[in-house]
Amino acid sequence: MHAESPNIGQVDQVVQALKGLADPTRLRLLSLLRHGELTVGEICRVVGQSQPRVSRHLRLLSEAGFLDRFREQQCVYYRTPATGARSGWVRELLASVDSRDPALQRDQVRMAVVVSDRGRTAAGQLGQSSPSEAGDAGLAAVLHEELGPMALGELLDIGTGAGRMLEMLGAQTSHAVGIDLSSPALRLARTRVHGRGLAHCEFHRGDMYALPFESAAFDTVTIDRVLAAAERPVAVLTEAARTLRAAGRLLVVERFDDIEACTGANPLQSLRAWLDGSGLRLTRLRPCDLASGHHLLAVAQHAVASAAGAQ
Ligand SMILES: C[S@@+](CC[C@H](N)C(=O)[O-])C[C@H]1O[C@@H](n2cnc3c(N)ncnc32)[C@H](O)[C@@H]1O
Structure with a gap:
């Protein structure tokens, strides 16, 4: 299910991967998508950018192996890899980014709203049959x-x-x-x-x-x-x-x-x-x-x- 990750030991591939990360929006997207799986539409709502721009950043991150991408019916979901070499790399990288950064904090707040909207809609579609x-x-x-x-x-x-x-x-x-x-x-x-x-x-x-x-x-x-x-x-x-x-x-x-x-x-x-x-x-x-x-x-x-x- 995971995208094929290039061998991270090879210098040119590491440089290529680092280039893929070297952008404030892409770092923001990684920071966001380590918390769960979001659709492109949801990501656009959170970061307040247009779909073509966001899709381009997501494509670059996926190609560098920093995001997993999968389709579920008409939706495409993205998340940081849960396993494998790239997951460790993402964890270490994000540990050195200050999570109190105002843009990242704003993303967190907006993500909570987007995800709770999604939960309400899904619960309505299911007729909320969850046990107590x-x-x-x-x-x-x-x-x-x-x-x-x-x-x-x-x-x-x-x-x-x-x-x-x-x-x-x-x-x-x-x-x-x-x-x-x-x-x-x-x-x-x-x-x-x-x-x-x-x-x-x-x-x-x-x-x-x-x-x-x-x-x-x-x-x-x-x-x-x-x-x-x-x-x-x-x-x-x-x-x-x-x-x-x-x-x-x-x-x-x-x-x-x-x-x-x-x-x-x-x-x-x-x-x-x-x-x-x-x-x-x-x-x-x-x-x-x-x-x-x-x-x-x-x-x-x-x-x-x-x-x-x-x-
Ligand atoms: C009664 S619910 C139980 C859900 C959950 N395991 C729990 O205990 O809260 C049964 C679940 O099985 C899923 N299901 C039914 N047929 C399935 C299939 N062929 N493959 C995968 N899931 C299926 C349904 O969509 C539903 O979510």
Whole structure:
């Protein structure tokens, strides 16, 4: 998903890259886009410049590998790279820029307005179906009990919706990606998760039946209230298992009543059967009562990893 970065060790390429940065607006754009993913239109509103001017600066920064660019339906989003050599370089460079600079501070204030407008619109389009904060707080506590304090590494959240999993777990990851088919949901997720300072979390439009990732790319994969409504839950889990590293952990959260309503069978048995069908080994299955209802939480691993853990 990242733009191909030139080798930063080669002198002429480093000079070329530095030339790409040597402009006050481009530095301003980098400083802005390290806080999250913005569309060209949103960036224009924040910096108060015309689209052709802003697009030219964005193109130069992208070509030098300092910005990632991706399309989501009719919108093109930009952000600083969340991983790779250029992400470290951007971090170090921006650390030496005074964040109290009036232009940068003005950008921050305008960005907050633009992002909150986006959140309101997206929430309206979704009919705001987010669960209560109290329910989330209960789930966050259970997740931390089950996963422990250890770092979650690279995390993928499948069917991320408004991004509540990444809001709860993002701080424990080195890099996280939320995938969903719904653009309004992704817009809301960006607003909420990046608004909490978790800019290392990325959001992309993608299909859970054909995930746009290589095999064994993630240490942790989460699927929160997605399987019960899925036409083919075993296919979703099989695809999730493909992206999970050998020692990785898959975490599934489902509402008890939703599984019962869609399968007509005992939800514990249904969840077990789905996981068996995907080739993963269930290592933990736990019912939990949250303010938002009775839930099941399952942790699964590749069979080899769970056997090693049991020794
Ligand atoms: C009930 S919501 C759960 C959202 C989030 N995980 C949470 O718990 O708040 C289910 C999500 O799955 C997404 N979804 C449904 N089918 C999908 C597919 N084929 N690929 C990716 N996401 C999908 C929906 O757009 C929706 O955001």
